Amino acid sequence: MKRLLDRIPLLIALLKRYRGLVALFGFCSGVASFLLVDRQAHLAKVLGVVLLISWLWLILENLLRERIAQRFGFELPLPLLRYATQMIHQESLFFVLPFFFITTTWNSGQVLFSGLLAAAALASITDPIYYRWLAPRRWLLLILHSLALFAVMLTALPIIFHLTTPQSYRIALVVATLLALPSLPGLIGGAGWRRILLLATLPIVMAGAGWLARVWVPPATLWLTEVAISDRFDGTQRTPGDSLQQLTPDQLRDDGLYAYTAINAPRGLDERIYHVWQHNGHEVDRIALNISGGRKEGYRAWTHKLNFPTAPEGRWQVSVVTEAGQMIGVLRFEVLPAGSVSR
Known part of the structure; x- marks a missing residue:
């Protein structure tokens, strides 16, 4: 374990030295995952679990880094963690895109949701956007993460657990709303009772809006x-x-x-x-x-x-x-x- 940890600074140095190659690799890996990935039930299940674990990591990142540093005497580099998160977003979004593209009725409002997924996927493979706009804004990164998990669950639940499309949508909406809660403080400014009221009511509004907007969301597996x-x-x-x-x-x-x-x-x-x-x-x-x-x-x-x-x-x-x-x-x-x- 110590030998592995000792190699991490060398890896970070290489990442800093060859930023252009790293960005190119990230772009190519995202495109490859779109073209080559085997879209089977086991992969959908793995992506769903990985997204949940990585969400917990994003929420508790500072605490977990401190605990790891205390336990192993080594602080995990933030750039390496961001790169791992970026790879998770790439694999997840490019996994679900073909499902939504084939099920989208393109002359309807569904084009908005599929277009949003496509924009998120492109952002995940474009380093200037991901690292300059998304990564520094934790609340925005959490929203992207919630969107990716929402899309993966809409795809995975019918395939793995044979849930109907309405059942899958309800579960995915509840989970995505709960996961979006930590991003709300960064989204809502101000202070006092108005901010508290907004933080309390906004999740309900989000869930209601998500349910009303279901007609704009393609049924990923039909x-x-x-x-x-x-x-x-x-x-x-x-x-x-x-x-x-x-x-x-x-x-x-x-x-x-x-x-x-x-x-x-x-x-x-x-x-x-x-x-x-x-x-x-x-x-x-x-x-x-x-x-x-x-x-x-x-x-x-x-x-x-x-x-x-x-x-x-x-x-x-x-x-x-x-x-x-x-x-x-x-x-x-x-x-x-x-x-x-x-x-």
Whole structure:
């Protein structure tokens, strides 16, 4: 152990001497983790545990460094600890990014959350941003850490424990809110009873805002692999007819309309989703479906709508959402006046 500790000053000297190479290595390792990492359940579990442990370290850093110095007679260098924290952030954020990118509905508010994750990932591999802006501001570093843990838990809980998307979101939100508490004193200035009141109420506001913003957060482990809007369906083969984008009222009245979706979900996950039928922005029907995960091509689910308004012309969409309201995807079609669409 002593030999290992004796080598740390040499490592610190090399880090200071070759800052450019260290920054380049950090950037390359972040990109490599995005491209090469094996996104399996065991890695998600490890990242979640490592993030929790590293969060405890960030909170108790000064105390733990003092105890280690007393016990081993050696003070852990702060630059080395910051570099280790940076690597944890890189691996965590680049691990979850592909999950969120593939599940994001890009013409919806979900682009804000996925964009925030992407910005955080880029900041973690850009040393001037990470070390000049994030690391010196402990409260900002803790917020980044809470965001990374929140995203990892949204990804890991359904895969490891087969929790539904609403259950995973609630647990991740509670944990992220609790972990963000130590960053609040640095975020809120001033003094006196107003500061105390803000510190007491802000966590409740954060949790409430996080729950309301769930519709902007993609369901990390659920995504559409195949979709179709059709007026025909083969129940034996579970396959739709030709996908249609434009229809006439007569086509709707013949035998209704089918909305077909194949949804990728983790093995062992049983979840309830909804097909929400909307006409010109107004919800006209909400049909529940139960899906099971594990099928590589996705769980095939469909709804058959027979009842349409007397004047069905206009823009239609079928939103595929979780029980908590998170959007998995959208199917769109348009109903035009009779005779204006060829079959």
